[in-house]
Amino acid sequence: MMTVEELRKIKEETLKHMESKLYKLDKEKIGQKATNRHVLICGGPGCYSSNVEEIKERFVEKIAEKGLENVEVSISGCFGLCESGPNIEIYPDGTFYSRIKIEDVDEIVEKHLCQNEIVERLLNEDAKKEDKILPVHQVDFYKKQEKIALRNCGIIDYNSIEEYIALDGYHALAKVLTEMDRGEVIEVMKKSNLRGRGGAGFPTGRKWETAYKYEADKKYVICNADEGDPGAFMDRSILEGDPHSVLEGMAICGYAVGSDQGYIYIRAEYPVAVKRLRTAIKQAREKGLLGKNILGTGFNFDIELRLGAGAFVCGEGTALMESIEGRRGMPRPKVERTAHKGLWGKPTIINNVETFANVAPIILKGADWFRSIGTEDSPGTKVFALGGKVKNTGLVEVPMGTTLREIIFDIGGGTVGGKKFKAVQTGGPSGGCIPEEFLDTPVDFASLSKIGSIMGSGGMIVLDESDCMVDIARFFLDFTVDESCGKCVPCREGTKRMLEILERITEGEGTPEDLDRLESLAEIITSSSLCGLGQTAANPVVSTLKYFREEYEAHVYEKRCPAGSCQALLQYFITDKCIGCTKCARNCPVSAISGKVKEKHVIDTETCIKCGACMEACPVGAIIKK
Amino acid sequence: MAFEFNWEGNKDRVNRLLNFIEENKNKKGVLMLILQETQELFGYLPKEILELISEKTNIPLSEMYGVATFYSQFSLVPKGENVIGVCLGTACYVKGGQEILEKIQEILGIGVAETTPDGKFSIDATRCLGACGLAPVIMINEKIYGRLTVDSVEEVINQYR
Known part of the structure; x- marks a missing residue:
């Protein structure tokens, strides 16, 4: 059994080996001398799928071959900048290499590690400005970020509980078990005003207090890791890069509310995260940080993994509990709060992954520290998954209150290929599309809901002028229809009807009445659905109708898709590039193309069935669609 | 596609599943765990195996069918390699x-x-x-x-x- 003393000893021992990579936390020191050097390889979801294990092997081999001493190579959790992966950082220098292939490893070892010469051609493109080489923390993508939930991601080796302990891991658990009574823990959490990071933003401390107050023979702590919002991978990155931070948060919660059993309900689509969690739970049990009599204090707490099976609705708290209980994941009517009657009718706390990852730092550094970050109403930071048509796709963590513009343009680098920004979609299928005029909105729970979207779990998809907003709304409705559990009529039938209307509109068969029908259906579904999935299902439609109504109208009245995205509304044209080869005319299945040999041909848009055969056949690219 | 379950060829897998059921049968909410194990072992949920599970756990086949068809990861027909x-x-x-x-x-x-x-x-x-x-x-x-x-x-x- 581990004691608090031993925990400190592990910390001291492990820190010795970590020196230079800790400069990542202590930016002042970057570039200074250290007793060792570190090659840190990003093992985030994106980079990991690009064979980083092989890259690591090659580094280890080459370093041994060159006889270099005191160079450590490790794969850590997500660095965040998925766009330019696989990413590598070398410490103490803070050098930031990107898009590394296995062939590049030898050169980095020979030049950088042997001769202290930076391999400029492999530097991240933003790590070089006017001939000056910038250390990683000065790269635009990282400058405005502040990390709490992702504090260890990109530093520690996710397979090492020792490295987690070295960075004060399990010290917060030790602190609550040895120095604080349960009520004090609840007080700190309440004072911190940490709000649920899963989307709804319910104050965590208040939730815990409810479960704490009810007497019961059994209470449960559940971590909701069923991250189903398309375009969101924050929780995945935390679970894969720093699994112990979630386990520790859950154990602290267990102590505070009086529970001895935790469950992590995780999507089966995340096999890597499942594997790393299994390893982490095993390590924690071996060290006596989970299980019976933790740290000799008499506190028992264990965690079991439960896998989802591909049902989005199970991210909804009550549906998730149904699923753990072994049934169809259908939401329950919320007569009582789950903190009162949840899993198997017992008081249950359900918090999201990111919420739990925030707990340990709050306990160690205090509620005042946490409240000094972010805004009054929404303290702390939020992790966002930036994706879609943005230059720097990846994972960012910023203080609440940062504006959308800062996230998308300063950190994300704006849109790609010179295309004009159109909107940002936040909150997944429950959220909305925010147009350019609101880009200066600070990101916090209240501000986003005021403009018709939601914070959601943190997915942020950037859309540009080539994305049709009606089609985006249709995409989300298609998702909701597919994922509706079918229990309540408004959601099951209503979303289906909305989808049919949107399909009609994108196919050029919409009528003006359809727009009114969409609005009234939205109102009914929102007000009468049983659970959050249905209540928010109409948001993508409502927000696009509000801010991009002219696009809907162009589809309905002019049978035109302004973004040039809806296939059925596109028209094919032959430009002056035409050389009159007749190939298009011969390939047209409906003989809609006419013209003489060696003269420009013309498409009869009335007859054209828009199959695209002519475009494929044209040898000179003279046919365009718009 | 017509499909005959091969008991002989799947003997090992069936035994592993039976052991799994035995080890976990006192766990609360065990049905999902068993179905996931079955899907993992056989690549789908064979009808014959579902009948076997029903016999061992006393969970009615109808309930199992309800759960199996609710979640998209479960398949009642064999999937590709x-x-x-x-x-x-x-x-x-x-x-x-x-x-x-x-x-x-x-x-x-x-x-x-x-x-x-x-x-x-x-x-x-x-x-x-x-x-x-x-x-x-x-x-x-x-x-x-x-x-x-x-x-x-x-x-x-x-x-x-």
């Missing part, structure tokens, strides 16, 4: 995920949730795989392939032929 999951999350969708799916269907000559006649491949249209930074992506078995184009996808699939 290689399961190709095409991501249709938002980030992939706006970067051409739909076209990738169409191309894969064209290459393999099957639709979503179908299996090729040689039993080599099946296609799933999946929701976000959480690798949005690499959009558009597909997942073959447990490996992610990202930044795909309509032209590069065939090469990826050929690695599994």
